Amino acid sequence: MTATLAATGVPKLARGVRLRHDEARGQWVLLAPERVLNPDPVAVEILKKVDGARSIDAIVDELATAFTVERTTVATDVDAFLSGLAEKGLIEVTSPVIGDAAS
Amino acid sequence: MSLIEEPRSRVEVPARPAPPIPYGMLAELTHRCPLQCPYCSNPVELDRRNVELDTETWLRVFSEAAKLGVLQVHLSGGEPTARRDLEQMIRHCVDVGLYTNLITAGVGVTPERLQAISDAGIDHVQLSFQGATAEMTDKVSNFRGAHERKLAVGREVRRLGLPLTVNSVVHRANIHQIPDFIELALALDARRIEIAHSQYYGWALRNRGALMPTRDQVFWALDVVEEARVRLKGVLTIDAVVPDYYAKYPKPCMNGWGRQSLNVTPSGKVLPCHAAETIPSLDFWNVREHSLTDVWLNSPAFNAFRGTDWMPDLCKSCERKEIDWGGCRCQAMAIAGDAAATDPACHLSPLHADLLALAEADAEGSDIYDYRRYFQPDRAG
Ligand code: SF4
Ligand code: SF4
Numbered sequence: 001m002t003a004t005l006a007a008t009g010v011p012k013l014a015r016g017v018r019l020r021h022d023e024a025r026g027q028w029v030l031l032a033p034e035r036v037l038n039p040d041p042v043a044v045e046i047l048k049k050v051d052g053a054r055s056i057d058a059i060v061d062e063l064a065t066a067f068t069v070e071r072t073t074v075a076t077d078v079d080a081f082l083s084g085l086a087e088k089g090l091i092e093v094t095s096p097v098i099g100d101a102a103s
Numbered sequence: 104m105s106l107i108e109e110p111r112s113r114v115e116v117p118a119r120p121a122p123p124i125p126y127g128m129l130a131e132l133t134h135r136c137p138l139q140c141p142y143c144s145n146p147v148e149l150d151r152r153n154v155e156l157d158t159e160t161w162l163r164v165f166s167e168a169a170k171l172g173v174l175q176v177h178l179s180g181g182e183p184t185a186r187r188d189l190e191q192m193i194r195h196c197v198d199v200g201l202y203t204n205l206i207t208a209g210v211g212v213t214p215e216r217l218q219a220i221s222d223a224g225i226d227h228v229q230l231s232f233q234g235a236t237a238e239m240t241d242k243v244s245n246f247r248g249a250h251e252r253k254l255a256v257g258r259e260v261r262r263l264g265l266p267l268t269v270n271s272v273v274h275r276a277n278i279h280q281i282p283d284f285i286e287l288a289l290a291l292d293a294r295r296i297e298i299a300h301s302q303y304y305g306w307a308l309r310n311r312g313a314l315m316p317t318r319d320q321v322f323w324a325l326d327v328v329e330e331a332r333v334r335l336k337g338v339l340t341i342d343a344v345v346p347d348y349y350a351k352y353p354k355p356c357m358n359g360w361g362r363q364s365l366n367v368t369p370s371g372k373v374l375p376c377h378a379a380e381t382i383p384s385l386d387f388w389n390v391r392e393h394s395l396t397d398v399w400l401n402s403p404a405f406n407a408f409r410g411t412d413w414m415p416d417l418c419k420s421c422e423r424k425e426i427d428w429g430g431c432r433c434q435a436m437a438i439a440g441d442a443a444a445t446d447p448a449c450h451l452s453p454l455h456a457d458l459l460a461l462a463e464a465d466a467e468g469s470d471i472y473d474y475r476r477y478f479q480p481d482r483a484g
Contacts, residue, residue, distance in 0.1 A: 016227045016266035020200060024124050024172025031202040033227040033266050033295055034342070036126055036174055087337045089266075089294050 004079055005056055009095040011082055012052030017090050019047050032090055046078055050091060056082065122400060122409060124172035127364040129179055129377060132161070132189070134369050136182040137210045138244040139474035140233060141310040142272050142301035144377055145181065149477050150369040158188040160390065162195045164367060167395035169199040173365075177229075179206040181369070184216060190223040197224035204229060206270070209256035210249050217256065221263045228260045229268040229297070235283030243277065245474045257291040268295040273324065274314035276470065281327050288339060298328060299344040304378035304433055306475045312468025321349050348462040352423065353430025353448035360408035360432060365399060373398040375405055378433040382442045408432050408443070417445045417452070 005011075013019065018031045019039075028044045030037040039047055045066075049059045060078050064071040085091040134149040156164070168176065176196055183189055184207055196203045205220065206229045232253055233243035240250035260267045269288040273281060281298060288296040300321075301307045301314050316324075328343045335341065347354045357364060357376045366374040372387040373395065379385060385404040388397075399405060407413065411424050418429040429435075430446020438447040438461070439454050447454035 014266065015264050018202060018226065022172070022174060024170075029174060031174055031226070033204065033229075033268055034175075034297075088340075 005082055005086065005093055006095045007057045007060075007075075008055050009093040010052060010055050011050045011059075011086075011091045011093045013047075013050060014090055014092050019044075019050075030090070042077065043081060046081055050082075056093075122405075123362050125362075125364050125399065126173065127175045127177060128168050128173045129177045129364065129366040130161070130164070131179050131181065131366065131368050131377070132183045132186045132192070134181040135185040136180055136208060136475075138182070138208050138233070138246050138249060139476060140244055140272070140306070141472035141474055142274060142307040142314055143475040144302065144305045144307060145475065146305050146380055147309060149475075151477070154370040155186075156367075156369065156371045156390070158191060160371065161188075161192055164390050164395060165192065165196050165201060166199050167390075169196075169201050171396050171399060173201065175202040175204060177204045177206055182208050182211070184212050184220075190219050193220065193223035193225050202226050207231070207256070208244070208249075209253040210244075210246060211252075212256050214259050217259050217263060221265055225265065227266050227268065229270050230257050230260065231270045231272070232284065232287065233272070234277050235271070235280040235287050239277050239280060243472075245472075254291070257293070261292045266295075267291060267293040268297060269293045270297045270299070272299050272301050273316075274301045275316045275320065275466065276314075278316050278320045278324055281324055282331070285331050285335070285339070285341070289335075293339065295340040295342065297342045297344070298324075300324075300346040302344075302346075302378075303437065304381055306473075308381075308437065309473050312465045313470050313472050315462055315465035315468065316346075317466040318349050318463065321346060347430070347446075347448040348458050350448065351450045353427050353434070353446035355427040356431035356434075356446075357428075359410075359425075359428040361399070361405040362409065362428075365395075365405075373402065373405075375408075376433065379404065381433050382436050384442065413443055415443065415445055421451070 016033055020029060020031065022029045028039055030039050030047065045063060046059065049062060056078060060071060060075045063078065064074045082091060086093055133152070133155055134145050135152060165176065178189065178192065183205060193203050203225050204227045205225050209230045230253060232240055234240035234250065237250035240253065241247050257267060269284065269291060271284040284298065285296060303311050307314060325345065328341060332341050361375045366377050367390060368374065371390040373390060374380060374387055380387070385407060387404050388402040393402070411419060414424060414429050418424050430448055432442045434448060435444040435446050436442040438458050445452040447458040449455060
């Protein structure tokens, strides 16, 4: 399942999923039902922009600018990461365009 | 809970100096419950309403938990909705940054109450089913009409947009319903199901002969779960807590004693695991007298089996000592009569054959339940 998400889609954390900074351990954590996930630094940067307002396109643009990385590279990483989260039900992507990404 | 994932940064944590920081806290808000499950993990001596912690104390405990580094709080019981201050507690947890999980039996919970719980900011609801059919649920919980009420609560939880986990405890009488439990979870639009074999502490220990599944049943269940896991990948997460008495190695109980989680009882005792009171030599500190951090760091009960120093040589010299942590202390107590023994579920334990024989004998036991109850009618409840 290498589903591609529509670039115009707007991702947001599903209800019951929260990103927060964990002061006690000095790290970011993604909290989900019965799970505590430790996103790596790149994942944290992506997750911070998953706010239910920005589209995937916008997230990729911002990250490419902020880290001066090739846009296509960022796009691939973001898509792979968010597809994985969507598959696990950790994020929901509302898509204004009916694309071929339905899965 | 053994479901909390090992943090990937574990290698960076210094090996010994300070005890680890707990991830989860089970808050048993009350022992009151309308149901009477014979496998209930609550102690046989149930706490009565008049000894329960008051609201103010619980709020302080949640603040202290957050400060200690706890990330997720499991609001449990008994039936946590029996506490009228539940919403207040949830709101407080949200304020101090704790992730809240409600573990409910779903009987006596109105849609209005669920709305209030949702508005308070609950993150996740775990709903128990004693059977996959009305007949089974009502029989095991000893409550007529329980199943229908649970289904209604499950639907309402989803209507509110909350993530739902179906929790099913399986044993000899209902283990054959595992495929139906999975169907039920799908029908309720749950994202996750927990299939937990009953564990023999508290009331379950009293009812072991009526609960113990046969070896064939256990192995059949493993296959069914494996098949369903593959088939439902991405649709339904299946977390199965497998019984270890027919296995080669014990379960990594609590992922190590005093390592990832703690448990507060209705009257305020702090336990390293919910069954720890079955170990008579341990003295449990109470949140009425100690801060949670103090208990976690300094109470003798938490330090009794922390790490690997306490282990018998068999475990100490074993390469799995930091994988299963020598197994379950309460099972060692129950079977070996020594909480510091190797868990008899381990095939290397000299008592392993005894445990197997006991399981096999119990699997032939009578089907009559000794239902969970207060020994005298609890007028206050
Ligand atoms: S296991 Fe059954 S009796 Fe025990 S608290 Fe849960 S629902 Fe109530
Ligand atoms: S000997 Fe102890 S550490 Fe080794 S597998 Fe058995 S219980 Fe685990």
